[in-house]
Amino acid sequence: MHWADHCALCHGNDGKGMTEIGRNLYPKAPDMTAAATQGLNDGELFSIIKNGVRLTGMPAWGDNSSAGDEQSWKLVLFIRHLPMATQEELDQMRTMNPISPMERQEAKAEDDFLNGTEAPTVGGTPTPTARKEHR
Ligand code: HEC
The missing domain is CATH 1.10.760.10 (Cytochrome c-like domain)
Structure with a gap:
């Protein structure tokens, strides 16, 4: 470790x-x-x-x-x-290597997507539903 x-x-x-x-x-x-x-x-x-x-x-x-x-x-x-x-x-x-905040964010987005807690994105662009949620 x-x-x-x-x-x-x-x-x-x-x-x-x-x-x-x-x-x-x-x-x-x-x-x-x-x-x-x-x-x-x-x-x-x-x-x-x-x-x-x-x-x-x-x-x-x-x-x-x-x-x-x-x-x-x-x-x-x-x-x-x-x-x-x-x-x-x-x-x-x-699994024990330090990761940057950006990598952490990407990993979280991936987890959220896989868990169905976030609307999917197409090519990194939020889909219309996802965009609406941010308003
Ligand atoms: C920021 C980069 C960096 C980190 C972090 C780092 N090292 Fe090093 N280490 C080096 C470099 C560069 C050398 C080669 C130095 C030289 O040319 O004499 C080296 C050399 C060594 C050597 C001597 C190897 C040899 O053949 O002369 C040992 C032992 C070593 N590191 C152990 C560690 C351990 C244990 C850690 C973590 C606690 C660590 N290092 C973290 C850059 C790093």
């Missing part, structure tokens, strides 16, 4: 960094399933998560609390698991 909510924006749910932000940062977000990242030791991964990487897009996440440190160690374990992540896990993370 923590990864999907805070890290996937740049690193991707699969850790490969192929997100719009991740691949366009300079330096870009690395493929964390590859040897370069997996070859770092646990302490190095922990320290990067806690302190960030200076002059890059990688923020420091540590707040110096023991709860924060525990979260960071859990993220180290999670990063170790990334190369073995299953499709099921990736699908589950997708």
Whole structure:
């Protein structure tokens, strides 16, 4: 959950960094399933998560609390698991990714439509009934 909510924006749910932000940062977000990242030791991964990487897009996440440190160690374990992540896990993370207000609105409109609580729209244009309701 923590990864999907805070890290996937740049690193991707699969850790490969192929997100719009991740691949366009300079330096870009690395493929964390590859040897370069997996070859770092646990302490190095922990320290990067806690302190960030200076002059890059990688923020420091540590707040110096023991709860924060525990979260960071859990993220180290999670990063170790990334190369073995299953499709099921990736699908589950997708439901936990933050979404923009616009995406939320679209999802709601779709739900309303499917539940029959909103008049259907044709090509994004409200139908005459729907338009009347807004007056
Ligand atoms: C705003 C974008 C962004 C977010 C959000 C972000 N990162 Fe990063 N991260 C980066 C970039 C860019 C790098 C590469 C830095 C470099 O080139 O040294 C990086 C590097 C790393 C590395 C080092 C990988 C390596 O091989 O050197 C780790 C570990 C890491 N991030 C963990 C995390 C975790 C855990 C989170 C969530 C708590 C997170 N990152 C959130 C952008 C981000």
